[in-house]
Amino acid sequence: MSTRSGNALRHEEDDHPNYLRNMILNFSSDLEKRRRRDGTLKSGSDVEPGHLKVDIAELYARDNSKEHHTELYELVNDASPTPVLRRGLPFFFALRFDRAYDATKDSLRLQFDLGPRPAVTKETRVVLPVTDKKEMTSQTTQCGLVLNLVAVKNFQGARGTVKIPATAQVGLWRCLVQTGFTGSDVKNDFLCKDDIYILFNPWCPDDAVFMDHEDNRKEYVLNETGKVWTGSARKPLGRRWIFGQFDDAVLPGAMYLLELSKLSHAERGSPVKIARAISAVINANDDLGLLVGNWSNDYRDGVAPHSWTGSVAIFEQYLKSGGRPVKYGQCWVFSATTVTVCRTLGIPCRSVTNYVSAHDTDSSLTVDKYFDIHGEEIQGGPDGHCSDSCWNYHVWNDVWMSRPDLPKGNGGWQVIDATPQEQSDALFRCGPASMEAVKRGKVGLAYDTPFIFAEVNADVCHFQEDTNSDWGFSALNVSQYTVGKRLVTKRVCVDDDEGDADLEDITDQYKYTEGSELERLTVLNAVRGVEKAKQYYNLPKEEEEDISFSLVEIDTVPYGEGFAVYSALTRGDALCSQNKSEEARTVSAVLSASSVYYTGVTVHLLKRAQRQFVLQPNQREVLQVDIGLNEYLDKMVDHGLVKIYAMANVQETKQTWGAEDDFSFKKPKLNVQVRIRHRREQMRFEREESCSWPNPCRWARGQLA
Structure with missing residues (x-):
């Protein structure tokens, strides 16, 4: 690290405690209003005579909220509304000056800041200069600002839109309007009284948390009530909860928790990073997070966990204190x-209960x-540090997002767990781990996938001292079908206060059917990725593996008329195996194909082949999937991507193998011709477009609210 960057980092660390202290003091002072700053940064005496000054900056919190799907936030509907906006959308605003704007001599720019030490290089400061020199025109900058200058009677005002990038940092932004004379270093700074909340946007296809079904968004983003399931696998009990x-x-409160997490402001555009931070600050084990965990049954100095029925009372107590x-x-x-x-920040989220959780x-x-x-039990195991256990049930969360940091096919639901169980990178946190990776036993993918895989798939093992074993113990017995008996969540857009019609069993989303060949293959595939687990399952050494496997790759497949596509797909995707030993080998294998989004989220299973066969010495065998036009035509999505997964296991040697591949359909080119509409229809469209702005007369008169 250079001296300059090192100093900058120290300055930021020095500034953060004050920034954090001021934030909580302002939040706790009045729960009905968020932190506000009013006035200007410079008094009138500090400004050169004749400088253009901003009298009013109006951000139209209520009007913008309709387009941004934030009209339900109480902050927006307060007597003094607060802007709550989502990424990937424009918002409109208006300025009023103390005199007429003179494009020949006045300079004007907007500056948006996030955090205690914002910087353009970290994308925590955005500067939008207005460089157009002509009145009644607009100027578009690289950052998406469009500013229109409109003259009204004896003074000048400005109105415009700012397009928030779909990758913008999520947080509490400040808006500064700077005016001055062109060519002068002296500026008049006007700090808008309203800070701006920027949130994730599940409605925006370019946002990493995009969710493409409105019912899902209603449930996982907008629904303020739901259920958290307790009880048992045979009889789940739904506890009504007000989120x-x-x-x-x-x-x-959520913004303060993000500050408490010390997640860099430059990383707050990533839902992966924010979800991981949330899993750490919901519990108070490492910091002054939201909740203290207690399993002692002694709650005399607080509120018993089972007494809570909603989150609001918890947040109110947290801020007031x-x-x-x-x-x-x-x-x-x-x-x-x-x-x-998660939902208040715009990340789709659901509560998940795992019955018999390891x-x-x-x-x-x-x-x-x-x-x-x-035969006497050794508490803590051979090294005294093993305290494995199974809970009757355990509750965690799934959050929806793409995973550009992982191989394709691992987006969609991601597991996070805020209950402080084990440390991850020196903090009590867990996830996000791809649910698809958990299901397929890909335990090498971040974050904390081995721990979550074990919660739903672990075998319960009894070991006894054995002097003939390389590590001193051998397995007595293994119970393979005890853990992860059932996983449930609330069903989308279904509410049942009397029964459990709103329960959705999602066990098959987390794991293959217990006892199935595929489930065993997944466990053994996971074991391959965990060094310590190999000895527990007596896996063979690499040199003892005598079956070779390969997956035949496909580059592209034509997508168009039936015969052309069907002909290409008859090649299928083949799993080839060959026995290089002098003995027969029993091989269990599975090959599947699924359609996926470009973000890697699995959409539909197209077809799966599963087979067990005996390979004689030097014999070669092929497992092939043939997919016809009618088997994929209605199941493909944007970009025409298909994901192939292959897994195999050798019964005699316990050799396991897994591979994956993806390919895209080659689509025909489209020739689109557009006929221009009748002039009268075009004029009507232009008039409708012009009405999308607030009434200019309102903000000209100062009635900007």
Whole structure:
């Protein structure tokens, strides 16, 4: 690190405590209004005579909220509304000056800042200069600003739109209007009284959290109530919970928690990073997070976890106390408040309950019990640090997003867990882990996938001292079908206060059917990726693997008329295996093809082939999937991408293998011809477009609210 960058980092760290302290003081002072700053940064005496001054800056919080799907936030509907906006959309604003704007001598620019030390290079400061020298025209900058200068009677005003990038940092932004004389270094700074909340946008296809079904968005982003499931696998019990993500205490509280996480402001455009930060600050183990966990049954100095019925009371207590962690929570409370924080920030989120949930403390993908040579249990295992356990149920969260940091096919639902169980990178947090990676046993993918895989797939193992074993123990017995009996969540757009019609069983989204060949293949594939787990399953060494596998790759397949596409697809995608040993080998294999979005989110399973066969010495075998036109035509989505997964296991040697491939359909070119509409229809369209702005007379008279 250079001296300059090192100094900048130290300055930012020095500024952060004050920034954090001021934020919580302002938030807690009045729960009905967020932190406000009014007036100008410079007094009139500091400004050169004749400088253009801003009298009013109006951000049209209520008008903009309709397009941005934020009209439910109480902050927007307050007597003094606060702008709450989403990425990937424009918002309109208006300025009023103290005198007429003179394009020949006046300079004007907008500046948007995030955090205590904003910087253009970190995308936490955006400067939008107005360089057009002609009145009654507009100027578009690289950052998306369009500013229109409109003269009204004896003074000048300005109105315009700012397009928020779909990758903008999420947080509380400040808006500064700078005016001055062209060519002069002296500026008059006007700090808008309203800070701007910028949130994720599940309605925007370019946003990483985009969700393409309105019912899903209604449930996982907009629904303020729901259920958190407890009870047992045979009889789940739904606890009604009020998430209250639009309450005026929640959004400020969520922003404060983000500051508390110390996640760099430059990384707050990534839902992956923010979700990981949320899983850390919902619990108070490492910091002054939202909730203190307590499983002692002694709650005399706080509120018993089972007494909470909603998140708002927790956030109100947290802010009123100046950021003191609230007592107490357990897994379902951590999960419910995580739903609240994610949804208020615009990240689609659901609460998930796993019945018979494994707690794997030593990364073995098993829940282990150890016994000495005489059959006595060894507490803590051979090294004294193993405290594996199984919970009757455990509640965590799924958040929806793409995963550009992972191979394609791993987007969609991601698992995060705010209950403090094990440390991850020195903090009590967990995830986000791709649910698809968990299901397929790809435990090498970030974050914390081995731990979550074990929660739903771990084998319960008993080990006894064995002097003939390389590591001192051998397996007595293994129970393969105990953990992860059932995973449930609330059904989309269904509410049942009396029964469980709103329960959705999502076990098949997390794992293959218990006891199936495919489920065993997945576990063994996961074991291959965890060094410590290999010895538990007596996997062969690499040199002992005598079956070779290969996946035949496909580059492109023509997409068009039936015969051409069908002909190409008869090649299929083939899994080839060859026995190089002198003995017969029993091979179990599976090959599947699915349509996926370009973000990697799986859409539809197109076809799956599963087979067990015996390979004689030096024999070669092929498992092939043939997909006809009618099997994929209605299941493809944008970009025509298909993902191929292959897995195999050799019964005699316990050799496992897995591979994946993807290809795209080659689409025909389209020749589009557009006929220009009748002039009268075109004029009507232009008039409708001109009406999308607020009435110019209102803001000219100063009635800008």
